[in-house]
Amino acid sequence: MDAPTTTTSAGNGAAGDSDGGSWFTPRTQPSPDRDQEIEGNRLAGLRPVGRPQEPSTVPQRTPDETARERIPPFQDPPSSPPPRPAAPGEEHGSEQSVFEARIPTPRAGRTPEASPDAVLIRRTMAEIGPVADKVTSYFYALLFVQHPDLRSLFPPAMDAQRDRLLKALLTAAEHIDNTPVLVDYLQNLGRGHRKYGTQPDHYPAVGECLIGSLSRYAATTWDDETEAAWVRTYTTISQVMIDAAAADELRSPPWWLAEVVSHELRTADIAVLTVRPNQPYPFLAGQYASVETPWWPRIWRHYSFASAPRSDGLLSFHVKAVPAGWVSNALVHRARPGDVIRLGPPAGAMTVDHSTDSGLLCLGGGTGIAPIKAMIEDLAERGRHRPAEVFYGARSDQDLYDIDTLLRLQQSNSWLKVRPVVDRHGLLQLPDAIREYGPWTEYDAYLSGPPGMIRSGVDALRGVGVPSDRIRHDSVEELVAAGD
Numbered sequence: 477m478d479a480p481t482t483t484t485s486a487g488n489g490a491a492g493d494s495d496g497g498s499w500f501t502p503r504t505q506p507s508p509d510r511d512q513e514i515e516g517n518r519l520a521g522l523r524p525v526g527r528p529q530e531p532s533t534v535p536q537r538t539p540d541e542t543a544r545e546r547i548p549p550f551q552d553p554p555s556s557p558p559p560r561p562a563a564p565g566e567e568h569g570s571e572q573s574v575f576e577a578r579i580p581t582p583r584a585g586r587t588p589e590a591s592p593d594a595v596l597i598r599r600t601m602a603e604i605g606p607v608a609d610k611v612t613s614y615f616y617a618l619l620f621v622q623h624p625d626l627r628s629l630f631p632p633a634m635d636a637q638r639d640r641l642l643k644a645l646l647t648a649a650e651h652i653d654n655t656p657v658l659v660d661y662l663q664n665l666g667r668g669h670r671k672y673g674t675q676p677d678h679y680p681a682v683g684e685c686l687i688g689s690l691s692r693y694a695a696t697t698w699d700d701e702t703e704a705a706w707v708r709t710y711t712t713i714s715q716v717m718i719d720a721a722a723a724d725e726l727r728s729p730p731w732w733l734a735e736v737v738s739h740e741l742r743t744a745d746i747a748v749l750t751v752r753p754n755q756p757y758p759f760l761a762g763q764y765a766s767v768e769t770p771w772w773p774r775i776w777r778h779y780s781f782a783s784a785p786r787s788d789g790l791l792s793f794h795v796k797a798v799p800a801g802w803v804s805n806a807l808v809h810r811a812r813p814g815d816v817i818r819l820g821p822p823a824g825a826m827t828v829d830h831s832t833d834s835g836l837l838c839l840g841g842g843t844g845i846a847p848i849k850a851m852i853e854d855l856a857e858r859g860r861h862r863p864a865e866v867f868y869g870a871r872s873d874q875d876l877y878d879i880d881t882l883l884r885l886q887q888s889n890s891w892l893k894v895r896p897v898v899d900r901h902g903l904l905q906l907p908d909a910i911r912e913y914g915p916w917t918e919y920d921a922y923l924s925g926p927p928g929m930i931r932s933g934v935d936a937l938r939g940v941g942v943p944s945d946r947i948r949h950d951s952v953e954e955l956v957a958a959g960d
């Protein structure tokens with residue numbers, strides 16, 4: 477399952493397609509027998525094109541610069557809106573592919589002018605919106621019938637994961653004008669897809685089926701111009717992903733194997749697992765990884781690292797078994813020392829900004845405390861004496877399964893204050909607790925927990941005057957939510 481080797485960044489062959497255009501060659505004229513063509517094969521003209529070496533006089537560009545050039549510049553700099561709450565997932569973040577980028581929405585009253593392609597794409601999106609389920613079913617049916625070899629890249633049982641690829645593509649397309657954020661998102665998506673065994677030549681197949689499905693369900697507005705806009709957009713999207721995967725191949729494996737070295741049941745349904753990766757696993761405190769168990773092949777779920785990077789290389793996760801959570805139940809009730817799981821690459825931008833001395837206001841709800849604890853350990857290890865206040869919310873005293881660890885950290889670090897907040901009478905008091913303390917004007921806020929907590933926590937923080945750009949949380953699935 478090697479990652480692509482054919483594409484690299486500009487300066488060594490990536491930029492400058494042979495025709496000076498895109499990776500795909502869009503058909504601009506309808507073919508005479510268009511009506512007879514099988515849906516999904518309509519873009520048989522989509523093909524990877526050769527990529528000659530650039531002349532040595534061309535200054536070397538980084539993969540990032542190349543990727544950003546592929547996407548037209550946003551007409552208006554992205555604003556800093558309130559972070560959108562994460563959408564519900566059945567397990568932490570569930571497996572949202574590698575969604576983590578935040579697509580800023582334009583500031584109220586200042587609508588940036590959309591590019592012509594973006595206008596056409598949004599028109600298609602508006603038409604397929606009411607029949608999104610049908611588009612999804614048709615897209616996957618097409619993909620697996622036309623390209624049965626791709627079926628093995630997806631889980632045997634296509635549950636909620638099923639529509640994630642399509643959603644990711646559609647959401648990215650819809651935000652094609654928003655260069656800075658989209659590039660990060662797509663690069664992450666490309667890197668994250670290495671663990672599925674995605675190869676560059678899979679992209680045209682997906683592109684054909686995407687266009688086949690869209691043209692069928694957006695038939696009223698679909699025309700050659702629209703098709704050309706989608707082909708250009710998909711070409712850009714896929715090329716950024718392919719290049720990011722190729723660059724990543726030079727420095728990281730597509731996945732890591734990790735042996736469970738300890739498994740501690742802290743409550744009837746919460747386990748703390750410690751694993752040893754088979755090779756060094758670099759990550760930052762606050763990030764998360766996708767995890768696959770041997771019992772549910774190709775089903776990946778996200779879990780945050782519950783400790784800062786350790787000198788012995790071990791990683792830990794807090795997992796709560798949730799109803800119908802295949803992976804979480806396996807990890808809590810089945811996994812034992814000696815079992816081997818797979819880890820995807822680290823992802824997530826909810827990390828500590830070490831360039832400032834601002835305080836940290838952290839809200840952790842349930843197992844959402846895991847990345848918060850990792851960030852506090854990170855601060856402690858760096859010897860940075862920044863004020864940090866942790867509000868740890870749980871439904872009962874018993875559910876404060878990691879309070880001892882946090883209290884120990886508090887004992888040895890005078891700058892840290894830990895405040896357990898247990899729901900009383902079914903009332904969720906975590907956001908109320910923030911209002912009771914403060915002021916928080918000199919603090920950066922970090923939230924981690926269930927989507928409802930993130931939502932009300934963000935509201936509460938903004939209510940007490942914490943500016944949106946100082947509020948951070950995992951934005952897993954934000955793009956998907958934005959595309960809904």
Ligand SMILES: NC(=O)C1=CN([C@@H]2O[C@H](COP(=O)(O)OP(=O)(O)OC[C@H]3O[C@@H](n4cnc5c(N)ncnc54)[C@H](O)[C@@H]3O)[C@@H](O)[C@H]2O)C=CC1
Nearest residue numbers: 567568569780841842843844869870871904925926928929
């Ligand atoms: N395991 C991990 O590594 C991570 C898990 N998460 C997420 O954290 C969540 C943890 O689930 P549980 O432990 O079952 O938490 P839970 O549902 O028991 O909630 C924990 C606490 O969060 C607060 N809370 C919950 N809903 C709220 C709302 N609507 N408004 C205000 N406060 C609210 C309350 O204080 C509650 O006691 C999951 O959604 C998981 O996806 C997030 C990051 C990391």
